[in-house]
Amino acid sequence: MNPEKIAEFKKKLEGELALVEKELKGVAAQNPKNPADWASKETEMETMPPVADPNEAADKIEEYNAHRAITGELEVRYNDIKAALQKIAEGKYGLCEVSGEPIEEDRLEANPAARTCKKHM
Ligand SMILES: [Zn+2]
Known part of the structure; x- marks a missing residue:
């Protein structure tokens, strides 16, 4: 691949990294010992007062699970x-x-962070 193309992908990747990092900081805390590891902020479940309404409790659990799923995807x-x-x-x-x-190259255009070719997706 020519160096100009790589420089272009690098710019895209750096821009996206900044965005993902910002989003992650909103929902999770980075492990200071392992920057690749992000822990979901688990405040909701632990500090939540007991909820009498089972629907409300189910909503809370759903929200919490969604939160963790987002953290996982962003990570x-x-x-x-x-x-x-x-x-x-x-x-x-x-x-x-x-x-x-x-x-x-069209796969990298769509996703500059792609780890595999189309055949091994
Ligand atoms: Zn391959």
């Missing part, structure tokens, strides 16, 4: 972007993690 995204930037730094960007073959 995966965050680590994918980090890995892609690391690969750029090492000169290995754009190679499929399964086959080692170049990832299709």
Whole structure:
């Protein structure tokens, strides 16, 4: 891949990393010992007073689970972007993690943090 194209993807990745990091900070706390690990802020369940209404309790649990799911998705995204930037730094960007073959450029356009080619999605 030509260096200009890589520079373009790098810019996209850095922009997205900043966004994902901001979103993550809103819902989770980064583990200071392991920057790849984010813990969902678990305040809601633990500080929540007992709820008499079972519907309300179910809503709360749903909300809590959704919160954790979002944290999980953002964490995966965050680590994918980090890995892609690391690969750029090492000169290995754009190679499929399964086959080692170049990832299709249109796939990288759609997702610059893609780890695999279309065949190994
Ligand atoms: Zn592949």
